[in-house]
Amino acid sequence: MASLTCLPYYTLLPSHSPSSSSSATTCLVVGNPKRCGLSLKNSRSRQRFGLTTRASVDEVSALDEVSGLAKDAVDDVTSLGRSPLKLKLLSAVAGLNKGLAASEDDLRKADAAAKELEAAGGPVDLSTDLDKLQGRWKLVYSSAFSSRTLGGSRPGPPIGRLLPITLGQVFQRIDILSKDFDNIVELQLGAPWPLPPIEVTATLAHKFEVIGSASVKIVFDKTTVKTTGSLSQLPPLEIPKLPDGLRPSSNTGSSEFEVTYVDSDTRITRGDRDELRVFVIA
Template identity: 65%
Template sequence: MASVLQSRLPLYHSSPSPSSYCSSTFTCFFPINPRAQSIHTQMFHSKKNYHSKKDLLCKSALDKVSVIDPPGNDVEGSKTEIIGALKLKLLSAVSGLNRGLAASEDDLQKADSAAKELEGVGGPVDLSVELDKLQGRWKLIYSSAFSSRTLGGSRPGPPTGRLLPIILGQVFQRIDILSKDFDNIAELQLGTPWPLPPVEVTATLAHKFEVLGSSKIKIVFEKTTVKTTGNLSQLPPLDVPRIPDALRPASNTGSGEFEVTYLDSDTRVTRGDRGELRVFVIS
């Protein structure tokens, strides 16, 4: 059936005078070509489909956009994870070595290698901005110098062993960054003749320290205090004064230097002036 276009058009009637002018409307129907109507419909739907596809493309593009953290945050997070893994590796390497007293040559190499990995990732230590991290009581968990089987480590000191009357317990460092106090504290068990029980003492080697450069520390010995513990804890402490410099052997000046090679809130790694590696954890 032919389509029609309905329209309302005005119809003017002729009149001899303007006063007789009138108008009326009537409805006309114009036939429309079906093909033209089909083309018009296709164009309408094509335009509609174009906008729909465009909207879908835009939505798809937006859906694929993800919020990414700034590169700096990713790098810091990754570095923190790596350092955590390397700290665990170092602690595992030195565990079971009795602070280094039971370390073999292979153990020494493994500990040194693990420490170097941590030092490399951690980067240089700057005590001018990180000095506050030194504050506190640190527990020694490893010293390569103890492999020499002496309490002095790489320096002169009494030997250790099963047949000797000295057994080394826990070792600590107590650092006060305000007073510059630097105390080495060692728990010792002294053998006594049978049937007396062994005597437990705590020896505190008091020092003063100063920072040299960015990461080096110099300590100067002042005195040793020996305090009995256990059953004899009621005895007063015994202060051993510092030997005058004139009477002190040249090899034992009472001072020393070491470099802090890694430092954070709970772990510290140092290397001494004679190459000894020490690992501490906050206690």
Template identity: 70%
Template structure:
């Protein structure tokens, strides 16, 4: 049988072919293959499935071969793993409500995304750090303190402190690295809670290809809500000679995953943090 890839036969040949011989020719092939045994002018139209299938012919039969399915792209894989990670940390109040099982699931989901993303090179991708990032999860918050794995004020005890949104503002040009924390401080009845925003200003420097070191400079506290008209209060950095050894004013962490809208870091005390661009 002629290959389906050959040029079509002359029209005169089709006109002189008897219907009986054409019927006999078609009956020799399985029904599923007859579509490609039509005259060549029709074969081109009937067998053109826009690469959905591939028609091949040999001396005895016509076969259909499905094209190989393409593997998922890296972007598709990263997107799927990001959804998995964000699903694992959703509803945990940024980690304050995380159980041991929640911590394990979040860590496993983060490791999958870190592995798929590959090594981070901040020297090449410095521009991706730029912007305001929202913290969606910190494993250290499961300690129920605002300091995470470091000493910090407790939440929900003698002086109720409600943690609001937490942001990081990074400027790659000035090397500014600010931690911005929204807090609600409880007050004796009938006074309303005091809403404040604390900005912990740092400078950062790179360590190797994926590490960052931040050095604390000062804290600025600004009231919001009903008392937003009050001026901001700057709390300067404590001199090193009076600073406790447990609070040196600096910290180091590694950026283990980074793209245009998601960032994962692991701190020097094993803290896992997940950020999304705000």
């Protein structure tokens, strides 16, 4: 997939090379919640699936919240069989750092779990379900990140070499009325000691159109880089699209992907280079 539906790496931060980040352990409720401390958030996605561990928590309160989580998950789907399949998929990709830490075995397990959920959900028809794409989505897994480059299955900056860059959260913001499709990437850039790391957010702006019943085409427009944290007062820097003559032949500025599963809080897409991506509503 292109530009975070395969990143157009030349627009992100040319010559920089990200390294994978260590992220907090994610614990999914697929067994006995007493096995890990749970701190349940109130947002819709985390209330159902993303549970962050912490040192201590009232077990009685946690059990009450888990009961509510399970009821919400069942109520949110039309078939009782879908809820455990969704949890199975999210469990398979948990702890893989968005796919950066995925092994071949992890890739196979994630793909198999995604196929089960896709089969249970049936064909996606965006002519009637386009409104389900609306909103801000958090990327929890990309099979292409296992290639250890931010370009995924396309050429991109290698991870873990040259300059220290840590990949943070990745989001997609979709507006079905304006046809805006923005990929939002949080990065932390290492700085020479004793300077603190520089935190930035890169927004890769696209326009999208639906092709057929479930395919989406996105066309890259521009990248805007904004410093955050202690340097948030600096103005954003806009990086326009490269002219066709200077653009790498591997990056056409557009890409297509198929939405293979979507409901109110979970979305699965498969890209034009067999890239599997899993999102939850943010």
